Amino acid sequence: MSLREDGPAALDWAARYLERVDGLPVLAQVKPGEIRARLPASPPERGEPFADVLRDLDEVILPGITHWQSPRFFAYFANSASEPGILAELLAATLNAVAFLWRTSPASTELEAVTLDWAAQLLGLPQGWHGHIEDTASVSTIAALAAAREATGGHVVVCSEEAHSSVERAARLLGLETRKVPIDDEFRLDAESLDLTDAAAVVATVGTTSTTAVDPVPAIADACEENDVWLHVDAAYAGSAWVCPELRWSQAGVDRADSLVVNPHKWLFTPMDCSLLWSRKPEALRAAFSLVPEYLRTGDEAESLSDYGPALGRRFRSLKLWTVLRCYGREGLQARIREHVRLAELFEGWVRDEPGWELCAPRRFSVVCFRRDAGDEENEALLARINASGEIFISHTRLNGRYVLRLAIGNERTTEDDVRRAWDVLRRA
Amino acid sequence: MSLREDGPAALDWAARYLERVDGLPVLAQVKPGEIRARLPASPPERGEPFADVLRDLDEVILPGITHWQSPRFFAYFANSASEPGILAELLAATLNAVAFLWRTSPASTELEAVTLDWAAQLLGLPQGWHGHIEDTASVSTIAALAAAREATGGHVVVCSEEAHSSVERAARLLGLETRKVPIDDEFRLDAESLDLTDAAAVVATVGTTSTTAVDPVPAIADACEENDVWLHVDAAYAGSAWVCPELRWSQAGVDRADSLVVNPHKWLFTPMDCSLLWSRKPEALRAAFSLVPEYLRTGDEAESLSDYGPALGRRFRSLKLWTVLRCYGREGLQARIREHVRLAELFEGWVRDEPGWELCAPRRFSVVCFRRDAGDEENEALLARINASGEIFISHTRLNGRYVLRLAIGNERTTEDDVRRAWDVLRRA
Numbered sequence: 031m032s033l034r035e036d037g038p039a040a041l042d043w044a045a046r047y048l049e050r051v052d053g054l055p056v057l058a059q060v061k062p063g064e065i066r067a068r069l070p071a072s073p074p075e076r077g078e079p080f081a082d083v084l085r086d087l088d089e090v091i092l093p094g095i096t097h098w099q100s101p102r103f104f105a106y107f108a109n110s111a112s113e114p115g116i117l118a119e120l121l122a123a124t125l126n127a128v129a130f131l132w133r134t135s136p137a138s139t140e141l142e143a144v145t146l147d148w149a150a151q152l153l154g155l156p157q158g159w160h161g162h163i164e165d166t167a168s169v170s171t172i173a174a175l176a177a178a179r180e181a182t183g184g185h186v187v188v189c190s191e192e193a194h195s196s197v198e199r200a201a202r203l204l205g206l207e208t209r210k211v212p213i214d215d216e217f218r219l220d221a222e223s224l225d226l227t228d229a230a231a232v233v234a235t236v237g238t239t240s241t242t243a244v245d246p247v248p249a250i251a252d253a254c255e256e257n258d259v260w261l262h263v264d265a266a267y268a269g270s271a272w273v274c275p276e277l278r279w280s281q282a283g284v285d286r287a288d289s290l291v292v293n294p295h296k297w298l299f300t301p302m303d304c305s306l307l308w309s310r311k312p313e314a315l316r317a318a319f320s321l322v323p324e325y326l327r328t329g330d331e332a333e334s335l336s337d338y339g340p341a342l343g344r345r346f347r348s349l350k351l352w353t354v355l356r357c358y359g360r361e362g363l364q365a366r367i368r369e370h371v372r373l374a375e376l377f378e379g380w381v382r383d384e385p386g387w388e389l390c391a392p393r394r395f396s397v398v399c400f401r402r403d404a405g406d407e408e409n410e411a412l413l414a415r416i417n418a419s420g421e422i423f424i425s426h427t428r429l430n431g432r433y434v435l436r437l438a439i440g441n442e443r444t445t446e447d448d449v450r451r452a453w454d455v456l457r458r459a
Numbered sequence: 460m461s462l463r464e465d466g467p468a469a470l471d472w473a474a475r476y477l478e479r480v481d482g483l484p485v486l487a488q489v490k491p492g493e494i495r496a497r498l499p500a501s502p503p504e505r506g507e508p509f510a511d512v513l514r515d516l517d518e519v520i521l522p523g524i525t526h527w528q529s530p531r532f533f534a535y536f537a538n539s540a541s542e543p544g545i546l547a548e549l550l551a552a553t554l555n556a557v558a559f560l561w562r563t564s565p566a567s568t569e570l571e572a573v574t575l576d577w578a579a580q581l582l583g584l585p586q587g588w589h590g591h592i593e594d595t596a597s598v599s600t601i602a603a604l605a606a607a608r609e610a611t612g613g614h615v616v617v618c619s620e621e622a623h624s625s626v627e628r629a630a631r632l633l634g635l636e637t638r639k640v641p642i643d644d645e646f647r648l649d650a651e652s653l654d655l656t657d658a659a660a661v662v663a664t665v666g667t668t669s670t671t672a673v674d675p676v677p678a679i680a681d682a683c684e685e686n687d688v689w690l691h692v693d694a695a696y697a698g699s700a701w702v703c704p705e706l707r708w709s710q711a712g713v714d715r716a717d718s719l720v721v722n723p724h725k726w727l728f729t730p731m732d733c734s735l736l737w738s739r740k741p742e743a744l745r746a747a748f749s750l751v752p753e754y755l756r757t758g759d760e761a762e763s764l765s766d767y768g769p770a771l772g773r774r775f776r777s778l779k780l781w782t783v784l785r786c787y788g789r790e791g792l793q794a795r796i797r798e799h800v801r802l803a804e805l806f807e808g809w810v811r812d813e814p815g816w817e818l819c820a821p822r823r824f825s826v827v828c829f830r831r832d833a834g835d836e837e838n839e840a841l842l843a844r845i846n847a848s849g850e851i852f853i854s855h856t857r858l859n860g861r862y863v864l865r866l867a868i869g870n871e872r873t874t875e876d877d878v879r880r881a882w883d884v885l886r887r888a
Contacts, residue, residue: 080786121516126527
């Protein structure tokens with residue numbers, strides 16, 4: 031088995047998958063345990079040909095895949111992995127760099143710094159922030175809150191009721207309390223209700239998961255500065271939108287954050303996993319994480335990015351983001367984000383104009399919250415029916431106690447036809 | 460840009476890299492900042508051809524890569540990414556599954572469970588443990604200790620002075636204290652000195668980072684059981700050796716662990732990142748991490764692996780391990796591990812028989828600790844000279860206050876000739 035022998039078949043499988051994913055049911059149409067039951071209970075004694083793996087990928091695994099790469103994946107935030115990003119992952123796995131110290135992979139350590147600077151420029155962020163890559167926003171948030179605890183000594187994390195569940199998970203892991211602030215009628219943190227007693231950090235969200243609401247960051251920053259509280263901004267989804275100047279209204283106040291997370295694997299066409307964490311107080315991250323034992327000591331006067339987060343071993347994740355930024359350029363990224371926002375706007379208009387349907391939250395970016403003008407049960411049944419059809423996959427949330435449907439656009443391959451088809455499927459159902 | 464157009468060039472780059480890595484300097488011969496200075500300070504406005512990325516990979520990035528894939532990488536633990544594993548990473552990036560809930564990727568969730576069961580069988584572990592994949596042992600340890608805190612209410616983590624630094628990092632993150640127990644004359648935790656007052660967990664190491672010593676797990680398990688303390692076993696490196704029955708002496712007592720970490724990216728030829736965490740008390744992991752908000756609620760009666768660790772978004776990591784286990788089979792894995800142990804034994808013999816050199820710790824698996832019979836400065840200078848030659852890359856540790864060289868064998872491509880050359884280089888220097 032070798033890249034020369036089996037690589038072409040693997041590559042062909044990958045290309046063919048992307049060519050046919052449009053025709054596959056978006057949500058996997060299997061029951062729990064069904065895939066498992068089709069797999070052998072024990073590993074083979076002797077090596078098998080790689081071709082058998084590819085065959086089983088088609089016959090056994092694929093029916094159990096929910097196709098995030100489908101142009102009609104409209105659930106959660108619709109991530110997608112672009113082709114330059116996919117090839118970069120092949121290259122990263124080939125190099126297999128383990129960048130826990132600078133010297134164990136100088137190029138990936140330095141490319142990570144450069145790529146984060148590039149991303150900061152593309153998104154219009156302040157110069158000079160320290161940036162590095164974590165796997166997910168959950169872990170970026172853990173790192174940011176650990177730094178906040180270190181810097182402030184506080185033991186409460188403050189966020190809105192609409193903040194992502196990973197904030198509470200991170201606080202619990204760190205032994206911190208979570209204090210939830212009410213929201214206003216547009217699902218934004220109500221800055222008037224901020225109570226910063228014993229606070230280590232406020233997590234402000236730009237683009238909440240339910241409705242993509244934008245918390246009033248300038249007012250939150252005022253309060254944080256007055257009380258010496260760390261301001262962490264969670265722009266995991268919406269931060270990518272800042273590549274378009276016309277969407278930077280949502281960046282107001284973010285320049286005053288102590289830390290910021292943006293996930294290019296969400297809306298910058300970079301394969302999982304790639305979560306960017308910037309901070310203007312990197313010394314607090316180092317204080318939380320740096321600990322150098324003898325067997326890792328070197329005379330190198332260069333920073334090791336493992337000093338800034340929970341993991342020691344670090345994959346060459348910057349390669350895929352660097353590749354995507356280069357192959358698309360600023361213009362290419364802007365064009366895709368703009369098209370997604372345009373498609374969401376279009377869909378929003380269809381819902382608004384159709385009797386029997388209602389919009390449930392202001393649309394800020396590429397997510398529309400809506401429902402049938404009917405009870406929760408009917409909307410819930412509608413969602414189940416649609417997802418069971420395999421034609422599209424959408425998810426839900428609950429707003430003001432009501433069951434609400436969400437259509438999220440973010441897949442690189444999504445076209446106006448796909449969004450129109452989603453609307454047709456919804457109306458038919 | 461597409462997989463069809465640019466994929467063959469990327470694949471050829473990868474294959475060519477593996478063909479020529481033997482001829483490249485193992486440790487990157489660059490100074491801090493050198494790679495960064497060769498990269499543009501700003502991202503491009505317009506997209507660039509993928510071919511430019513490949514060109515820069517050769518011209519700019521490669522000189523800054525420390526070649527973990529080189530057969531003469533003998534530093535730390537010598538990881539390597541096998542070709543089946545590399546191709547599986549291409550496929551995983553193509554599918555781009557984000558398995559935070561079962562339904563968002565049933566196949567990757569279930570394949571992860573199956574693959575962990577396969578691995579448990581290969582390593583001779585008890586049946587029925589719950590297993591999942593984290594990125595690194597650092598994060599697996601965080602998850603295990605969070606579960607221990609949840610299960611016991613203790614606030615001290617006990618480990619030996621030779622435990623990996625990630626234990627102390629994890630404890631600090633969780634707001635727990637670390638208590639270090641002295642070691643015996645073979646660098647094993649001295650079970651007589653165990654003090655379990657207020658302990659949440661003991662971390663026992665099978666295969667310490669410095670010398671691959673094996674802590675007395677049965678005695679530690681006795682103490683943990685008596686005191687209701689969680690036993691976490693760190694076998695990140697040495698656990699892979701259990702694929703060979705003759706190396707399972709080091710597994711004594713591990714069946715009594717509450718949690719266990721083994722990293723196939725260390726010594727099972729799986730690309731970074733793949734850290735396996737098993738537990739016989741999965742409910743404690745769930746208690747530490749599960750928190751399901753409305754927008755993630757589904758009616759599926761199936762477990763979501765994000766309930767067992769810090770990250771919510773989960774890459775399709777099981778695919779590469781499953782592929783490696785299939786393409787190598789039990790016999791293929793055993794043959795490679797045995798050969799590495801044989802080569803380490805050979806090297807150990809050469810050192811033992813050569814006047815002017817000494818062995819510094821018992822060899823248990825594929826790592827040899829040794830030094831010139833001379834002062835620390837001379838050994839340190841020797842290491843620097845050798846690594847600067849680019850011919851081999853080895854690392855060091857400190858034992859009983861003395862500077863000690865380490866030769867670690869683990870790269871799939873390492874042959875007897877490579878080890879012989881390492882010895883020649885060392886003697887010449």
